[in-house]
Amino acid sequence: MTTTDLPTSAPYRELVDKNGRVYRVGESDIDIMGRKRKWMVILPWVGMMGISSAEYAFASAEDTLHQAHNWSSTSIYWMLTTWVFFQAAVAFPAGKLRESGKLPARWAMMLGAAGTFIGYLSLAYAPHVMLAVIGFGMFSGMGAGMVYATCVNMVGKWYPERKGGKTGFVNGGFAYGSVPFVFLFHGYMDGSNYQWVLVSAGLFLAGVVAYAGFFFKDPPKNWWPAEVDPLNPPADPRAARSLQKNPPAVKQMTPKEAWKTGRVAVMWVCLAFTSGVNIFGISFQVDIGESAGFAAGIVATAMSLKAIVNGTGRGVIGWLSDRYGRKQCLLFVCIVLGASQFGIIWSAEAKNLPLFLIFSAISGFGGGAIFPMFAAMTADYFGENHNASNYGMVYSSKLVSGLGAGMGSVAVTAWGLNGAFTLAGSLSFAAFFIALFLKAPGRDYKGRLVKPNPQPISREAE
Template sequence: MTAHGIAPEGRRDRDAGPLPLPDGERIVRGAQGRVYRVGRTDRELLGYPRWTMVLLPWVAMLAISVFEYAYGAAEATLAAAHHWSHTGTFWVLSVWIFFQAAVAYPAGRLREKGAVSSRTAMLAGSVLCLLGFVSLAHAPALWWAVAGFGLLGGTGAGLVYATCINTVGKWYPERRGGKTGFVNGGFAYGAVPFIFLFSYGFDAGNYRAVLDLVGVYVLLLTALAGFFFKDPPKNWWPAHVPVPGAGGPRGSSLPDAPGGARATDPPGRVRAKVADQDVRTALALRKNPPAAGQFTPRQALRTGRLPLMWLCLLCTAGVSIFGISFQVPFAKDVGFGPLVAASSMGIMSVVNGTGRGVVGWVSDRLGRRVTLTYVCVVLGLAQFGVLWAGQSGNQPLFLVFAFVSGFGGGAFFPLFAALVPDYFGENHNASNYGLVYSSKLVSGLLGGGLGAAVAAAWGYAGAYATAGCVGLLAAGLSLLLRRPGSPPGRSDGRVPGMPGAVRRAAG
């Protein structure tokens, strides 16, 4: 038995997996009793470096972005070709948003129970995405589009989205902000080519063929990327990163050098690069310390922080979806040409996506909660700016505020995706984040269908003013977020599921 607590043979740790552990692995108990599983590298577990678990999810997110971010550009053609009302056409998107968010929690529970692997979730999602676009292209009635694009396509995109976000967080527990933001960004700027396609090359004569081809494109990218998905063991921690609060040896202080040589005495350039990575990792962990324990969904709910996150995401996502849905129609309504309308949405999507990566990187340095508050303020004020520029007929200023709105309208998603495991741990993150993300069930209805009703009743002025106030409300709610202590219900500070012998050694 080591000082760090290797469990005796024949025992099983509920969180760390079957024991005895493979050669080179050990269980380390860090600050506040949290368990870390260290010793095996990403290459040993995957067969390739863990950055592939950033690249592949990013590719899949690029593919599914066309569902949400390009729909507004296609709405007019779809309504005319199918003889649907504009409100009915937007309700198709609202139903898609509902199911895209609804699938996150149940899919997460199935993954955590081992019933569904990340690869299986991705492949199933890719097939459903194809069916969604085929249904939208060939729907004989509105309810066919609601069932096919909304239900099937939303479920498929939700499986892909949730799996991608959770996979990245599992492989980068020490510096997840920038990585999660980069992957999440693909969900926005990946739609830019399709925004212009639907604005200029999409009409009643070719819409079926175009939508069928888009469905095949989404299928190929998500299936090819998802085939290589794999999760690390529960509680896994990178071998080269110190365990926060453990105080014991960290193993190798430097990763392997290129060519297979050990990095115990690397050349100056390699040492400087590794030292810089260590400094950035240490800063990220200081600003965003790991969760005090591995919270189950029930424990996370009992802290009160998870419901507060749910409400904050409800507000921000509703404002974001409203902007995505109505920026192009609003630009056309105030007399801007199709180029300005499409360009404003293209700018919004690009900045929406790149802003996610930038804000994720910034949050590693400033702290996740502080960054979230700033983003919510920007999102709320940008709605008033878009309204003012549109009503004044100022096209350059309209594009500027579209830029700002796009930044705020996407940046909060990776912040919540990183904040949830920061507060509640990685082991149950698929379920915990699924619960928080389920607020999009309501925000999709508020931002899409209800947004259309408000715009019809109060005009765009009333709709944009309401959206701006909701964004500022989210900023106020974010100020109440605080990192919880140990999971509730633990009176002795012990780690649930940790064998007694391991607890004694770790203590």
């Protein structure tokens, strides 16, 4: 693949809809970056796969890290909590830097690749657990946060008319890209080979992230695909159905404006609960499986199945949300995620392996599907121009939900695995009731709508 530098800008017009939102039309994806916009789905998907193993396969490496370094299980779980904390913490500041132009998408991906390698190098050679917390928890976490935020927001900008399925597909790479490493870390890596396995994995994944990010390019602000009429129902039935169920934001809102609507806070709490349950499941799926007497290979299979369904479920729910609406699908996912936690308890107590695998897969689907819903919903509610910062505010809820690993170990110690999984299921049901209050700002309060502009603006690019 090569990058084509275009010597001149293509002409464009700016159209204004009845709510005052501006659409920049006329430039094709080829005009802007020299290739089809589908590459801004494929490459972010590859980049997301490059960072996925740090979270989803980490639990599979716990036993080896414990034996090799003599680190306690509690320290290792808090290491993952630190990783999640910094992954979420970097989202908003990185988004602000991206939107200001100080941090181009390509450089955000390069920094993410460097953080990925530092993380695996720390797990392999850190002489003390605190150095591993800094190297893996902080640097790898921040690197993954930059990659995650850049990839998710990139696809939303290039597909503003049909972002659900595309966002879900890209988001899915964050889960099933870890599948080979679940087996590698759990079934092959041991105290005799862990260093070269970890370093080799780090080099490979950092290279994947860097290569994918090298070709990243943002569209201009307010860009809209020329083949889709933003002021009239599009001819493409897929785009028409998606815009009907998930209409574009009434305006491009800054983070301050988005926060004042009150929707960011509601989304923040809802995502904190559901993503906390997801992280808890990733951390303790192995433990509850082993407590039921299932073989280590079977537990690894359950984790892999969970990761696969977690990833594919993100794409499926994104596609469904284009057809049936983002909020409706979010409510469904909350119920599925909550019910599956009780299913895991039941199947483990009954020592029923088929049911355990089924409920693990269902839990993986629910835990993964929440993320593309909030990513797409943020752009639907507040627009694409400031989506990196706006979604950074929402995604920062993982600062709290990251405690699903560390605090999960505390809950397991206090109440046992059944009690901890019961709490997780209850939090998912609570998120369902919180999500009922979500409504697109400006569409339910007539006083907030901007008066229509009967004379759309049109001009040529200079």
